[in-house]
Amino acid sequence: MDTNQILAEIREANLSYLMLAQSLIRADREQALFRLGVSEETATLIATLTPAQMMKIATGNTLLCRFRMDDDLVWGLLTSHGKSAANESVSRLHASILMAGRHQEAA
Numbered sequence: 001m002d003t004n005q006i007l008a009e010i011r012e013a014n015l016s017y018l019m020l021a022q023s024l025i026r027a028d029r030e031q032a033l034f035r036l037g038v039s040e041e042t043a044t045l046i047a048t049l050t051p052a053q054m055m056k057i058a059t060g061n062t063l064l065c066r067f068r069m070d071d072d073l074v075w076g077l078l079t080s081h082g083k084s085a086a087n088e089s090v091s092r093l094h095a096s097i098l099m100a101g102r103h104q105e106a107a
Contacts, residue, residue, distance in 0.1 A: 014058035
């Protein structure tokens with residue numbers, strides 16, 4: 001993959017993320033804050049972006065979204081391969097609870 005292709009992929013991912021974020025915020029603000037892991041101020045800013053502004057922001061060379069699971073415990077819970085379906089559901093629920101707690105700490 002060459003540099004131009006990577007930049008095009010980043011632009012597409014950024015634009016998709018911004019469009020999704022804006023839709024979520026407009027549909028259900030509280031859920032969007034939790035799902036996106038953004039502050040009230042950021043949500044307000046995203047909700048008011050024009051299409052031209054979103055395109056301009058999306059064309060940067062850095063991804064706007066990032067992984068929120070930045071520790072081994074959450075990754076381990078999310079990737080619990082080989083466990084039964086019931087245990088996998090419990091692991092995913094546990095991971096969601098941990099990430100929700102971290103969202104509250106960040107807010």
